[in-house]
Amino acid sequence: MSELNIFVAGEWRVGGGEEMLSTFPADGSINARLHAASLDDVEQAISAADQAWRAASWRGLLPHQRALILARAADLISQQQEELAQLQTQDNGKPLAETRGLVASAAATARYFAAACEVLEGEWPSNRQPALLTLSQYQPLGVVAAITPWNSPIASEMQKIAPALAAGNAVIVKPAEATPLLALRLAQIFEQAGLPRGLLSVLPGRGSVIGEAIARHPLVRKLSFTGSTNTGRRLAHIAADKLIPTSLELGGKSASIVLADADLELAARGIVYGIFSSAGQACIAGSRLFVHRSLYQPLRQRISELSRQLRLGDPRQPGIHIGPLINHAHRERVQSYVQLALAEGGHLLFGGEPPAAPALSQGSYFQPTLLEGLSNQARVCQEEIFGPVLVMLPFDDEAELLTQVNDSLYGLAAGIWSQNLGHAMQLAEQLDVGTVWINTYKVFSIATPFGGFKQSGLGREKGRDSIKAYMQQKSLYLALNPHPNLWSD
Numbered sequence: 001m002s003e004l005n006i007f008v009a010g011e012w013r014v015g016g017g018e019e020m021l022s023t024f025p026a027d028g029s030i031n032a033r034l035h036a037a038s039l040d041d042v043e044q045a046i047s048a049a050d051q052a053w054r055a056a057s058w059r060g061l062l063p064h065q066r067a068l069i070l071a072r073a074a075d076l077i078s079q080q081q082e083e084l085a086q087l088q089t090q091d092n093g094k095p096l097a098e099t100r101g102l103v104a105s106a107a108a109t110a111r112y113f114a115a116a117c118e119v120l121e122g123e124w125p126s127n128r129q130p131a132l133l134t135l136s137q138y139q140p141l142g143v144v145a146a147i148t149p150w151n152s153p154i155a156s157e158m159q160k161i162a163p164a165l166a167a168g169n170a171v172i173v174k175p176a177e178a179t180p181l182l183a184l185r186l187a188q189i190f191e192q193a194g195l196p197r198g199l200l201s202v203l204p205g206r207g208s209v210i211g212e213a214i215a216r217h218p219l220v221r222k223l224s225f226t227g228s229t230n231t232g233r234r235l236a237h238i239a240a241d242k243l244i245p246t247s248l249e250l251g252g253k254s255a256s257i258v259l260a261d262a263d264l265e266l267a268a269r270g271i272v273y274g275i276f277s278s279a280g281q282a283c284i285a286g287s288r289l290f291v292h293r294s295l296y297q298p299l300r301q302r303i304s305e306l307s308r309q310l311r312l313g314d315p316r317q318p319g320i321h322i323g324p325l326i327n328h329a330h331r332e333r334v335q336s337y338v339q340l341a342l343a344e345g346g347h348l349l350f351g352g353e354p355p356a357a358p359a360l361s362q363g364s365y366f367q368p369t370l371l372e373g374l375s376n377q378a379r380v381c382q383e384e385i386f387g388p389v390l391v392m393l394p395f396d397d398e399a400e401l402l403t404q405v406n407d408s409l410y411g412l413a414a415g416i417w418s419q420n421l422g423h424a425m426q427l428a429e430q431l432d433v434g435t436v437w438i439n440t441y442k443v444f445s446i447a448t449p450f451g452g453f454k455q456s457g458l459g460r461e462k463g464r465d466s467i468k469a470y471m472q473q474k475s476l477y478l479a480l481n482p483h484p485n486l487w488s489d
């Protein structure tokens with residue numbers, strides 16, 4: 001166990017707030033003890049950030065010079081890949097195979113936005129008057145708040161830090177209460193990469209206190225948030241009062257759809273991965289499974305067989321598919337949804353409770369769970385569970401399927417399994433969701449925009465243009481034949 005300092009305005013210090021612990025969800029042992037930021041720390045971090053982004057030493061950097069800092073950070077992350085993956089596994093309990101992927105994704109994100117920064121161009125609109133030249137350039141917004149959840153820390157933090165810095169802003173990161181370690185390591189990495197002082201602060205602390213103080217601060221000019229829909233809505237209200245932009249990556253209740261012509265084995269494997277990887281703690285978890293009635297029985301059987309082969313256990317060990325949930329309180333919440341499903345008339349096909357193995361008794365593990373016999377109106381089909389719980393629902397025709405899939409407050413993602421690509425594309429077009437996977441699930445590309453429809457979010461992360469979400473346009477009019485104004489004619 002170590003004592004950690006937090007990073008405020010370019011200085012490592014003991015936070016002025018309450019004591020916080022990072023614990024290992026597999027056995028409850030303490031990884032690190034630290035003190036949260038205080039409201040004073042928030043004030044100092046934000047006023048230093050406001051000076052830092054305006055300073056000539058940052059503002060005057062040419063795009064390739066800013067890009068170099070991001071590229072160096074990416075190299076440092078890649079060099080420390082294994083250690084960072086282990087740290088994240090300790091912090092949130094995801095198996096090493098997954099956290100290695102998240103670390104690689106953070107490095108790739110930093111490299112991608114370094115490139116986006118170098119190639120970003122202003123605009124030269126076509127002339128409407130011969131003696132007038134107009135230009136439109138992109139400028140930073142100022143201080144950006146990056147507020148993140150616990151499920152994929154290093155990746156979701158870099159998805160905000162990299163475009164925000166590439167665009168010339170300063171960033172205040174508020175990591176989730178349960179997972180402060182990776183954000184603090186990112187601060188170290190950016191310091192080593194040569195980022196000038198004050199441009200990045202990491203302020204761990206309670207969302208309702210520290211997160212809210214950051215969001216409300218008058219010098220914060222953008223809220224970039226990933227987390228639950230309720231918190232996102234609250235932040236959107238704050239942003240509306242301040243008239244500042246937000247980007248909100250929120251919750252989901254995504255559907256996997258198996259059409260009558262699907263490759264059954266491929267679909268079964270993709271569906272099991274789509275819901276049970278990360279122990280279901282993924283915004284895009286495919287938690288509702290709509291299956292054409294002709295394939296319902298064989299698919300149920302194959303999903304059951306594959307799920308029995310999944311290995312639950314210490315996420316640091318090789319070959320483990322499912323680690324613990326983030327903590328015991330969350331496990332109780334997940335289990336209460338299973339009880340609710342049974343009370344609503346559902347049948348439990350497997351799982352539904354913590355594993356019995358004594359070796360796993362200290363961790364907040366929960367078994368992969370399959371339910372059926374419910375309608376799409378059941379609360380377990382409408383509310384985000386954020387755990388390894390899958391509900392199977394048969395369908396007979398596609399009109400009925402579409403109505404049910406789209407009957408959700410959420411609209412984050414969906415998967416379609418079919419051997420007829422043209423047909424799958426037509427179906428994809430009609431789904432009210434931000435991402436559709438066809439014959440695969442839960443794969444990502446930093447070059448492809450990601451975000452939700454409906455209550456799953458506002459705005460897009462990833463993709464070349466997402467750097468512009470951290471910028472504002474300024475237009476310039478240059479008189480080529482100077483004259484004061486129209487009255488002088």
Ligand code: NAD
Nearest residue numbers: 148149150175176207208211212227228231249250251283
């Ligand atoms: P959460 O909303 O409880 O917390 C997210 C962050 O917001 C944390 O840092 C928290 O401290 C902070 N926060 C909480 N209240 C706040 C307030 N009043 N003001 C400012 N900040 C506040 O979410 P969580 O439980 O940490 O994460 C799980 C949720 O995140 C799920 O709903 C999941 O679907 C969602 N998520 C979405 C995406 C996406 O890309 N769409 C990705 C990952 C997770």
